[in-house]
Amino acid sequence: MIASRIVSVLIVVAAVGWIASGHVIGGSAPEAEPAPAPAVEARPPFAVAVARAEPREHARTVTLSGQTRADRRAQATTRASGTVVELAVRRGVRVETGDVIAVLSDEAREAQVSQATARLEQAREQAQARLRLIENGTLPALERSGIEADLRAAEAALAQAQAERDRSVVRAPISGIVDAVPAEIGQALQVGDLVAEVISLDPMLVVVEIAERQLGGVRVGDEAQVRLVTGQTATGEVRFVSSRASEGTRTYRVEIGIDNADNAIPDGVTAEARLRLAAVPAAPVPRSALTFSSEGLLGLRIVDDTDHVAFVPVDLVEDGRETIFVSGLPHGAAVIVQGQDFVVDGQRVAPVPMAIAARR
Missing domain, CATH: 2.40.420.20 (conserved putative lor/sdh protein from methanococcus maripaludis s2 fold)
Incomplete structure (x- = not known):
């Protein structure tokens, strides 16, 4: 038992000594080089x-929404006070410039015309008689200028009376369609009261608003294609481009004129206009x-x-x-x-x- 233990101890000591001798004699062992990293395959660029x-x-083409507007609209108002005795129009009829719309009654103006007419007749008779006297030598020739002045004054008085009487006649200010007739026969009116409103439908205007960034491409005279909500289509021309923006929308008013000789396109219809802007x-x-x-x-x-x-x-x-x-x-x-x-x-x-x- 003792011998076997001694042998075991000797073997262990010998082993330790052999291991230690390797470090002492041979020095430190060289470090192993790291294994190369596996190559990463390059990814192709995205196509x-x-x-x-x-x-x-x-x-460019821009489509703008708007509505039709009468080219012109005017009000026929009274130029004198009086009672409506004649109303010659009704809504929807066509009138020409100067047509009688209504007549007001005022006896005072008729009396003034009659008086001025009588005075003119008297002045003419007196002028003829006095001119004969001048020819006969009874009156001096210098009286001729006075006679002629009196005659001209009587003629002017009659013309003034007739003009005042004509103020009782209300006439159409423009040619177009009568859109409204607020006056009635027998109604007493004062100077400036509305008798009728006349609108001119030919040419018809299509009024649209254009944004400021598109304004530079629109010019007066440009062609525009118009389509109404009623299905009607027409070709028009730009007549007006505003130089001032709307305060609320910062857009600019553009007016397009289209032919409407038959008055088939009414006022106030929703419309869509296609404009070709500058290239x-x-x-x-x-x-x-x-x-x-x-x-x-x-x-x-x-x-x-x-x-x-x-x-x-x-x-x-x-x-x-x-x-x-x-x-x-x-x-x-x-x-x-x-x-x-x-x-x-x-x-x-x-x-x-x-x-x-x-x-x-």
Whole structure:
């Protein structure tokens, strides 16, 4: 037992000594080199469909809502006081300038005309008698000028009386359609009271409001296509463009004149006018290509010459259902039309022409 224990101890001591001798004699063992990391396979760039932007002169079209308005409207008012004894018109009839609309009664004016007529007759008879006396030499020739002056004064008095009597006749101020007749027979009216309102329907006006950013493209004389809510259509011409904005809407009034010789288009009908604005350089792109930058700007993403993505802000020239026209793009820019929402600025991509991408 004692011998076996001694042998065991010796074996352990020998083993420890052998291990220790390796460190002492041979020095520290060299560290093992780290195993090389496995190679990461390179990911191919993201493919996007692109289309070349080709800006060209584009005549924009804008559709504006408004309503018809009579070209002219005027009120037939009284020029003297009196009672309505005759009413020659009714609503809806057509009148020409100067037609009698109503007659007022005033005996005083008729009496003045009768008196002035009588005095004129008297002045004429006296003038004839005195002129004969001048011819006979009974009166001096210098009396001739006085005789003629008296005669002219009597004629002027009659003309004044007749003009005052004519004030009792109310006439149409313009040619058109009688729209309202508030006066009645037997009604006593004062100077300036309304008897009838006349509107001129030919030409008819279509009045619309245009935004300030579109104002520069509208000119007097431009052609416009008009469609009424009644289904009627017409071609008109811009007659007036306001130079002052509306206080409430900041829009500008535009008047379009359309032919209405048959008075078929009434006043106050809702209308829609299509105007072709002045041409501006713009590029057509798919509506779906529009996107927003991180700052919230509206624009398009393009691919530059190094195949990296860049964002370009644009201005909307005309908005269509599928195709829009924008300004601000460089000529020939490669616009991303598919995949623009899956890439970021500065990212390297693989651009594919739209025609090729559509066949895949």
